[in-house]
Amino acid sequence: MPIEFETPKPIAQTQFVLKTVAEEMMRSKSRYFDEHEHEIPWDYIEFMHTAMKAMGVGSLAPKEKGNGHDGDEKKEKRPPIAYQVLASQIEALAWGDVGFYLVTPGGGLGAAAVQAAGTPEQRAKFLARFAEEKPTFAAMCMTEAGAGSDTASIRTRAILDEKTNEWVLNGEKIFVTGGDKSFTEYEKLGKGFIVVWASIDPSAGRAGMRAFVIEAGTPGVRVTKLEHKLGIRVSDTASISLVDARVPFDHILGSPTVEKTTTGFKGAMATFDATRPLVAASGLGVARAALEFLKEKLTEHGVQVRYGLPRQKLTNIEREVIDMEIMLKSAWLMVIKAVWMADNRKPNALESSMSKVKAGDVGTKITQKVVEILGPLGYSREFLAEKWFRDAKITDIYEGTGQINRLVVARQILDYSGKDLR
Amino acid sequence: MYSFDPTEEQQMLVEAVNKYAVNDLRVAARDAEENHELPGKLVSKGWELGLLQASIPEAYGGFGERSAVTGVLAVEEMAFGDLAGTLAVMTPSLFATPILLAGTEEQKQEYLPKVIEGDWAPYTAALIEYAFDFDPNDLKTTATLRDEEYLLNGEKAFVLFAKDAEMLLVYANLDGKTQGFIVPRDAAGLSISDECEKLMSLNALPMYRVKLDSVKVPAANRLGGASGMDFEPVLASMRLAAASAAVGVANAAFEYSKNYAKEREAFGVKIAQKQAIAFMLAEMRTEIEASRLLNWEAAWKLDQNHDDAATEAYLAFTGAADMAMMVTDRAVQILGGHGYIREHPVEMWMRNGRGFAMFTGLAIV
DSSP states (O other): OOSEEOOOHHHHHHHHHHHHHIIIIIIHHHHHHHHSTTOOOHHHHHHHHHHHHHTTOOOSSOOSTTTSTTOOOOSSOOOOOHHHHHHHHHHHHHHHOHHHHHTSSBOHHHHHHHHHHSOHHHHHHHHGGGGSSSOOBEEEEOOBTTBSSOGGGOOOEEEEETTTTEEEEEEEEEEEETHHHHHSOOTTSOOOEEEEEEESOGGGGGGGEEEEEEETTOTTEEEEEEOOOSSOTTSOEEEEEEEEEEEEGGGEESOSSOOSSSHHHHHHHHHHHHHHHHHHHHHHHHHHHHHHHHHHHHHHTTOOOOTTSOGGGSOHHHHHHHHHHHHHHHHHHHHHHHHHHHHTTOOOHHHHHHHHHHHHHHHHHHHHHHHHHHTHHHHSTTSSHHHHHHHHGGGGTSSSOHHHHHHHHHHHHHTOOTTTOO | OEEOOOOHHHHHHHHHHHHHIIIIIHHHHHHHHHHTOOOHHHHHHHHTTOTTGGGSOGGGTOSSOOOHHHHHHHHHHHHHHOHHHHHHHHHHHHHHHHHHHHOOHHHHHHHHHHHHHSSOOOOEEEOOOSSTTOOTTSOSSEEEEETTEEEEEEEEEEEETGGGOSEEEEEEEETTEEEEEEEETTOTTEEEOSSOOOOSSOTTSOEEEEEEEEEEEEGGGBTTGGGOOOHHHHHHHHHHHHHHHHHHHHHHHHHHHHHHHHHOEETTEEGGGSHHHHHHHHHHHHHHHHHHHHHHHHHHHHHTTOTTHHHHHHHHHHHHHHHHHHHHHHHHHHHTHHHHSTTSTHHHHHHHHHHGGGOTTSOOO
16 A cells, blocks of 8 residues: 555544543543542543444453454455554543543453463453453563663563462562552452463573463462552552462463573564554553643734744744644654554564654653644643643653663664673 | 655665766765756756656656655665765756746746756745845745736746746745745846856755846736735745755764764774764764654645644654764764865865755755
8 A cells, every 4th residue: 555644444433422521521630639649530530431332342452353363264355453542542641631541441452461472262261251241450570670772681580389380479570550440359340350461480580581370369479559649649569479379380471491591582673563562552642632722822822833933933832733733743643653553563662662752752742832823821720731741751751761662763773782882 | 644654666766876876876966966057967867866757646747746755765875976976867847846836827837848848947935035034934035916917026046057047936035925936047138247156065966146236027016816826835845854864964973973973983893883872873863763754744734634744744843953963073073173174075064064054045846
């Protein structure tokens, strides 16, 4: 297909619905949950679960359909767009509230890891639950107190107990997005799981890293803390401790044996190639919310932006708005290109990380600039601009900080390994 | 649907343009800049790639159809070789493409075959004016209708190849709107400066001031005839040409400084192994990609006659001008002292880089 920028129909058709959801179910509650951290927005969770079921969408995680994973043949040969659809939905929901979007039931990053690194049997076993009666969550546990972006220094250990054929996990995980809803057994929620990254052979470094699916309620695993954050407060960020947690043998994602290669670790990183542009999309959703709000306020106050004029003739506010639009539009196109590549099974490590670098910059810059231009209106908690400023900051941090993504981009363009460029 | 794959034809074209850019334009660029002259053969060779010819239908002597997407792909690739050479090769488009887009049937019949049938010939256009607040939509050069003729008054700057031009497309303000007028170079009242413009870059290109002192233009020579033309898509196409050339030049600077950083050693490692340098390169590459995609989308919208195509082209252009300045500046910075020496091309690209903000009107896709 030649170069084309027509929004695919399945995306265009859902935009209106998502906007309504964003306004009615998210924006209207944004302030309340920002000020009541750790309360759970049951109305939103139940509404979204019902709505997604009605639409036949079990999970926000990329599904097997149209993704080619399970080799199911489509009736017509249409180009696959599952990731494009997902990125667009996330952008639209994050436009409503990036914290609420994280509390959308479904598999999240946990399911994405199963989807990317699991066997067909594992996918069948772990992913079916998201389409069932109760809303269900899954989370990814990677970060530790001593290992953030440097995921290879993860200390959590998994040892095979050959008598029972179970993995025994020990360690402490922090910053688990949705960890509480995925692991703690609430009456209103279905049984979720967490995907825990651990080493099966510390002497092998990255080659020894594996992910394990741990069912909610597994003995030995405990949510020990819920963080208090700058923004996205409606989304829980949990610390999870594992003390002799026993996990069935077939809950390991990837090979149970260690060869002296880094394929296991690269599997984990491949998950991020798929999910980075999605997180980028969420950052751009907040940024668009802020920019649109600014433009509304400017219009209310009779300030017009005169597109088409040379820079020298523009006012400062016009220049700022125009620059923000350029940033936002181009960052979105980078996201779309990265997910389009994922849909078409093109290696997208470079594009995926570039989209995250750009969106991280754009999300923070636009929300910061909007608060500045709006002055006291921007700083006041009467409006949501100040909240978006706080919310957007996370998008330049999680799923790889802007700096770690610059490193990934640099290694790609320089054709350097991690050793060449540390 | 979204798609980012150029067609096979486009890929072949881009490859051909790339060969010319790297093997011919790039090789000649430094001498051309220093000697203030582009070799004639160099320009004819670029002309033989047939970019303009392929954008004009058979009915007017060409062999294709105009596509802004193809245009931005080709311009970016050619400017990767050298900006001055690219602008020279494409100068006849400045005259022909607006006629193709906005001319009457008679104007197309009369002028298009002339421009494209033979060798490269200096057909050109005059848009830019010498004023800090120059605005293509608010020209100081005026056109006034008198006795079924238009009188043109004013002064144009940066007019490519004006001295040798056979015909010029002169843009002037007619009742507040920018309109085009086809003017022969020897028209009475039209005078061309003796000396070339002296600019910060593009010294290889002969550019002139053109004075218009009550130049009489027959009504038939108004672009689009009696009802005139819609300048918006023409301006958008000019902005996209500048924007895609900006991406090409930036990419040249990026690649060159990247390769240098992988060779140059300091403190026992290649400087590219230092995050201070590596991060600059990562950001350069990221911003180039951002601009390129915005260009592609704007070009696609232009081809589709989208309502917001002109605004998109404006945003793409504005962003590309900033991007090119940032990237070319950093390329010089990465080379350090060597970047400041004229033996390396990066200083020239940095001078090019600053220019894109004011290059609207020097090329069109």
